[in-house]
């Protein structure tokens with residue numbers, strides 16, 4: 001039987017048994033790595049660990065210390081080399097031969113030379129450009145040239161070449177690339193050459209440095225490597241999502257189909273990849289058939305053209321028009337005869353009192369500050385130049401048709417979208433737990449909010465997400481009442497603060513089957529990063545809109561729709577019972593309109609200064625229905641003095657994700673998973689903390705797969721869950737239940753994590769803490785967090801041991817049980833709608849703004865009124881922060897449940913409620 005490590009076979013009979021590597025002595029034991037399934041999601045970590053370990057071990061050998069003999073028989077060296085032999089096949093620079101060569105050197109006892117070679121790789125991985133011990137007496141000319149190339153400080157990327165090649169071909173290709181490298185090139189690249197479609201998929205899944213791919217039709221289909229089960233399964237899933245048609249192998253179209261199939265697969269995994277086709281014969285015919293998939297088709301001898309195209313494309317990704325304009329502006333001598341005395345340091349550098357502003361932030365901040373919109377800069381309110389270009393690039397990166405920068409957070413982005421799309425009297429189905437900006441938007445637009453309830457997670461005092469059945473049922477209710485035409489928009493938060501992720505494509509498809517012109521606003525404040533990973537991307541609003549649009553165009557979809565209509569309507573056009581509509585997975589009409597908006601707090605999950613946000617649009621009716629109102633709304637909410645540094649940071653954040661987004665997100669997900677795993681495996685941590693998994697956070701009825709933490713089992717398992725389940729958990733967030741620590745979430749956050757150890761977390765509930773990783777999270781940060789959790793756990797155990805058991809029991813009994821989270825009660829008469837849940841927030845709000853219409857009522861007295869059967873009506877929003885959604889909105893009936901919940905809430909910040917004065921209640925007419 002073959003055992004796997006790092007995605008690598010450990011099978012003795014492997015065809016590498018004859019290599020120098022396998023002849024190294026082996027010993028029993030060291031089973032820890034063998035159990036590692038070698039997931040593609042953690043290859044980056046395993047690869048770097050393997051090289052670091054080799055450097056450590058071979059250095060010992062080279063120094064000839066007393067443990068040299070023990071190390072020589074260390075099977076760990078052997079296994080790491082075996083692992084790297086397969087891994088390096090998918091990375092440029094060194095490759096399998098290099099690893100094999102190190103094995104041979106070790107076999108021959110040439111430890112010093114082996115160490116130099118290993119050192120070269122480690123330096124490269126660490127990003128060091130200066131070799132630590134430049135001993136080059138044993139290097140040949142080629143190696144010396146490569147070492148010099150390693151020291152090249154220019155940004156480096158990798159180009160995948162898919163073709164069956166000989167070692168001589170590959171050497172020739174690499175030397176040609178080195179020969180073409182010019183001093184004026186802004187970037188350098190290297191080739192990764194793989195023989196088969198499977199290997200190409202493995203490479204783009206595991207190696208994020210690949211930014212371009214050259215397909216040559218000579219590639220074979222299957223890999224000859226024996227990869228880990230997870231990698232094999234992920235490759236299968238990735239390849240099966242693309243249909244390659246049914247052309248027979250012998251047909252003349254077969255090779256075109258193979259090439260197209262591979263191109264589609266690679267583009268579906270990494271849409272940012274630049275694809276080229278390099279062909280010999282019939283290139284003109286191929287160009288016609290294939291150019292939609294490929295940027296260009298080349299003949300083999302056009303190496304120089306390919307070289308230039310590769311560099312040009314990366315320079316397009318690198319281009320940051322607005323950041324460049326700001327830099328230019330900062331370098332120009334400019335006289336300021338308008339506002340902004342801070343511009344160019346005017347009011348600062350000559351002041352003796354505020355010079356520390358320059359000392360701290362640097363002069364560039366002031367040189368970059370301006371209120372000008374001319375001289376290469378642009379106006380955010382009417383962009384035609386650098387800002388417009390930067391926004392168009394953002395649209396490309398996020399898969400949108402149009403993107404807009406927002407300098408006041410998603411709070412503002414949401415209001416812009418609402419105002420653009422919703423008018424007075426329009427009904428909006430809106431998750432009651434969505435961010436308060438949506439509720440404020442309802443008040444501003446005069447739209448009628450019909451609140452959707454998410455499923456509650458009462459044990460942890462927060463909400464999940466809104467089941468699709470509830471959304472469908474509500475739409476059916478509006479249809480039954482003859483008011484479906486009033487329903488304009490559906491607004492949901494994806495993912496939720498706690499990491500629960502919808503399947504937007506499914507939600508939109510089924511809703512559109514009931515009302516084909518619905519507009520969707522997906523609040524992706526926490527989900528901007530998701531666009532840069534092949535698994536998470538499919539659940540972003542923009543990717544879902546695109547997929548849905550493509551699906552609706554197919555004849556298979558039209559046929560399925562026609563067939564379903566027969567089941568949904570009887571012969572005279574009467575709709576079947578609601579149960580039928582709820583049971584069926586509804587198929588929208590091919591004529592349904594795709595109108596999708598997403599808002600991103602770019603600053604929350606990607607590189608951007610605070611408040612830097614974006615709106616992304618995928619709207620088939622943009623020009624006819626939305627463009628003008630959108631611009632009016634944008635101007636309503638956007639400052640006429642938007643912050644240029646925020647805009648420049650959005651431009652740079654976009655450049656970063658296009659060039660290294662996959663790398664960063666893949667690491668983030670992997671590190672978060674390793675955090676969960678550490679907590680689950682460590683005996684003390686396991687006793688004290690519990691990581692909440694999909695089993696706890698998603699009711700079983702909303703999942704088809706069953707793994708509690710799919711990514712822990714591998715990328716394939718995550719892929720399957722994210723393809724099938726109604727809800728999934730964003731693995732970058734780790735919710736930890738802390739009941740057994742004996743302290744509540746707020747105390748844990750402030751007193752223990754922040755005050756003692758300087759660790760910031762964003763959100764807690766009474767008995768949970770949410771640890772969020774992001775693209776800046778490092779392995780050291782995770783290690784520090786684990787260390788702190790262990791120290792705290794020891795402390796909590798000690799505290800518990802000191803407690804008198806009877807007192808502890810009594811304290812536990814005295815603790816008030818957390819009441820369930822209150823559902824939205826109802827709008828009061830006068831603001832409500834008979835038989836349906838929508839209500840008029842706006843009228844109630846403005847009435848509540850007039851002192852004569854309201855009274856302040858203390859909680860005790862209000863509770864008595866409720867107990868007497870009265871129905872007091874809230875005059876305003878009451879929003880505990882966190883979680884940040886209103887427990888009361890204007891016009892809502894105040895119930896006992898709401899008051900009980902508020903009475904035990906230990907949140908420090910409650911917007912709209914002053915405990916000295918009580919609740920703001922509308923007086924009866």
Ligand SMILES: Cc1ncc(COP(=O)(O)O)c(C=O)c1O
Nearest residue numbers: 408409410411435493523525601
């Ligand atoms: C779901 C959701 N939407 C919108 C926002 C507002 O985003 P911003 O802070 O960028 O204004 C938040 C903030 O926490 C949020 O959680």
